[in-house]
Amino acid sequence: MRTAAGHDFLEFCAAESDVSKVIEHFIEAIGVFGFVASAGGAWAGAGGSRSYRFYFNNWPKDWFDTYMENGFMEIDPMILEARRRMTPFLWTEMVDARTFAIEGATVIAAAKAYGWAEVMGIPIHGPSSYQGLISVAALMPVKMTGAERALIRSMAVAVHDKAYESVGFGLSNRSPILLTPREADCMRWVAAGKTDAEIGIILGIAPATAHYHVESVKKKAGTRSRSEAVALLVLAGSV
Numbered sequence: 001m002r003t004a005a006g007h008d009f010l011e012f013c014a015a016e017s018d019v020s021k022v023i024e025h026f027i028e029a030i031g032v033f034g035f036v037a038s039a040g041g042a043w044a045g046a047g048g049s050r051s052y053r054f055y056f057n058n059w060p061k062d063w064f065d066t067y068m069e070n071g072f073m074e075i076d077p078m079i080l081e082a083r084r085r086m087t088p089f090l091w092t093e094m095v096d097a098r099t100f101a102i103e104g105a106t107v108i109a110a111a112k113a114y115g116w117a118e119v120m121g122i123p124i125h126g127p128s129s130y131q132g133l134i135s136v137a138a139l140m141p142v143k144m145t146g147a148e149r150a151l152i153r154s155m156a157v158a159v160h161d162k163a164y165e166s167v168g169f170g171l172s173n174r175s176p177i178l179l180t181p182r183e184a185d186c187m188r189w190v191a192a193g194k195t196d197a198e199i200g201i202i203l204g205i206a207p208a209t210a211h212y213h214v215e216s217v218k219k220k221a222g223t224r225s226r227s228e229a230v231a232l233l234v235l236a237g238s239v
Helices: 002-015 019-032 061-069 077-082 102-114 146-165 181-191 196-203 207-221 226-236
Strands: 037-044 051-057 118-125 131-138
Touching (some): 002 019, 019 051, 037 226, 051 146, 077 102, 131 146, 181 207, 207 226
Antiparallel strands (some): 037 051, 118 131
């Protein structure tokens, strides 16, 4: 039944263009595996300067309010652990994780007190410091085979990619960075590691003009470096 639900979701995701419907189906499908809540999003940067993009979240409202009001997003071990992992991991497997700092223990204690028994994190890594995480949570212990874990990973990546590709979809803590066509052209090549001189040759403009457009984007993004600007644009799905 679990395998069928997972494969059914993947087929639905591949054919459906409405992201909201895909997310709704994902939430239903993970329920078959025993997970009753989920969240998905991505971020760039670190600490107070971190920018995020929430794709979906169906946590119970009282838990979500507790999580946000206490600033758990900045110290959540699941988020911190996702930065150094490539494969899915379970909350109950993180006993010796390096990210279990004193602050992180506060999050875990609050989660246990609420009643969460298991949380699974599926890390997503992309270009220019793009990092994402799909997490699914259960109120009862969950047992999975290796194949089922791999299937959930495929489902999580599929729902993430569908949401990411819909530029402007989801909630962000930053205003959209609106680029002119020429600024967008320049930043795509900046993302590819090209210098102003190289961008000038590629686009048929003067290096100084390329530099002007890049600096304009940095100002719009409120960043000091072009790499940070690229990271925010990648997060927004703009480049």
